[in-house]
Amino acid sequence: MIIRKTEAEVDKMAAAGAILVRTLEMISKKVRPGVTTAELDEAAEKFIRSQGAIPTFKGYRGFPATICASPNSMIVHGIPGPTVLRRGDIISVDVGVTLDGWVADAARTFPVGAISDEAQALLVTTEAALKAGAAEAKPGARIGDVSNAIQSRVEADGMSVVHSLVGHGVGREMHEPPEVANQGEAGTGIVLEEGTVIAIEPMVAIGGPDVTLDDDGWSVYTADRSLAAHFEFTVAVTAAGPRILTPWHESKESGDLDGS
Ligand code: MG
Numbered sequence: 001m002i003i004r005k006t007e008a009e010v011d012k013m014a015a016a017g018a019i020l021v022r023t024l025e026m027i028s029k030k031v032r033p034g035v036t037t038a039e040l041d042e043a044a045e046k047f048i049r050s051q052g053a054i055p056t057f058k059g060y061r062g063f064p065a066t067i068c069a070s071p072n073s074m075i076v077h078g079i080p081g082p083t084v085l086r087r088g089d090i091i092s093v094d095v096g097v098t099l100d101g102w103v104a105d106a107a108r109t110f111p112v113g114a115i116s117d118e119a120q121a122l123l124v125t126t127e128a129a130l131k132a133g134a135a136e137a138k139p140g141a142r143i144g145d146v147s148n149a150i151q152s153r154v155e156a157d158g159m160s161v162v163h164s165l166v167g168h169g170v171g172r173e174m175h176e177p178p179e180v181a182n183q184g185e186a187g188t189g190i191v192l193e194e195g196t197v198i199a200i201e202p203m204v205a206i207g208g209p210d211v212t213l214d215d216d217g218w219s220v221y222t223a224d225r226s227l228a229a230h231f232e233f234t235v236a237v238t239a240a241g242p243r244i245l246t247p248w249h250e251s252k253e254s255g256d257l258d259g260s
Contacts, residue, residue, distance in 0.1 A: 002169060002177050004195030009102065010236045010243065013171070013197060017104035017234055017245035019051045020097040024108055024248060027067070027095075031110045033087040037069035040093065041080035048097055056096025056103050056174050063218065068094040068107075070219070075162055075203050075211060075228040076107075077218045087113035090123065092230040096174055103174045105199045106246035107232035118206060119227055122159065126204040126229040129153040133182075133200045137235045137242040141192045147184030150202045154182075162203040162228065164211055165220065170199045170234055192237045197245070201232035 005013065023044050030040055045066035048055050055066035063079075070078035070092040071085065078092075085091055094107035109123055133150040154161050167180030178190055182202045207226025214221060222228050234245040 002190070002193075002196055003171050004193060005171060005197055005236065006195065007238075009171075010195070010197065010238065010245070012100055012102040013104055013234065013236065014243075014245045016053065016097045016099035016102050017106070019048060019053050019099060020095055020104045020106050020246050021248050023047050023095050023097065024093065024106065027093050028108070028110055031085065031091060031112055033085060033113050035085050037071070037078065037080040037083045037085070037091070040069060041065045041067050044095060052099070054098040056098045056105070060096075060174065066095070068092070070094070070230065072227055073222045073225040075205070075220045075222060076165060076230055077220050079216060079218055085112045088115055088119075090115060090119050090227065090229060094230065094232065101172055103170050103172065104234045104246055105170050105174060105232060106234055107201060107230050108248065109229040109231060121157070122204060122206055122227055122229045125154060125157040125159055126202055127231045129202040129204065130200060130231040130233060133202065134233055134235045134242050134244060137192060137198065137200070137237050139192060139194045139237055139239060142187055142189045143178055143180060143192060144184040144188035145186045146198075146200060147181045147189070148186040150200070151183035154202065154204050160205045160207065160209040162205055162209050162211060162222070165203050167199045167201040167232070170197055194237055194239050196237040197234065198237075199232055199234050201230060203228060203230045
């Protein structure tokens with residue numbers, strides 16, 4: 001069952017989202033050659049707690065850290081540690097923030113110094129797919145409209161949607177119904193109603209769509225070890241249209257959804 005939120009509850013989730021966006025902006029400034037993913041994690045946890053909020057991921061199903069840090073061919077769920085970022089890497093940073101019992105969830109993939117044209121194209125496509133999906137999150141639309149917008153944008157650029165991993169509803173819990181697939185048919189699936197809040201999170205690979213799970217039980221890689229990127233917004237369906245609760249401001253392809 002989808003738990004719809006009141007306007008006041010959406011505002012609370014937006015407050016969590018504002019802290020999350022500031023966390024990602026802080027992290028983006030620390031992403032550089034030589035930094036470890038553990039250092040990024042430590043900075044994120046310190047910042048989130050300094051705002052009176054809780055790092056949602058820490059302890060979730062035993063996950064040991066505040067951020068998921070997933071470089072290069074790792075798609076999602078990387079455990080921060082001694083991995084040193086090198087020039088030319090890309091690094092997905094996924095963060096959850098809980099404030100006053102309400103969760104926001106978002107991710108961005110950052111370049112580490114100068115990156116290849118191919119890697120840059122992957123980041124641009126994935127972020128554009130996220131925005132295309134989010135733009136469909138309006139009352140009366142169907143979840144398949146969101147999924148199809150993502151898939152269409154990715155496939156137009158000759159890349160693959162990682163379809164075994166999906167977005168989700170979000171609220172007091174990080175994972176609520178509905179599932180938000182990154183591929184699907186427009187006009188199908190549940191109808192989005194005012195007050196539905198979803199985490200839309202395209203995961204995109206330059207190569208094939210298949211994945212493998214690492215022995216650590218968390219890290220998900222592309223099966224062919226091609227580069228992958230991940231961008232995620234928490235989005236509320238409102239009478240006025242999609243409201244991005246985690247709007248970041250720097251972007252290669254800026255659009256109307258970048259926030260106010
Ligand atoms: Mg998520």
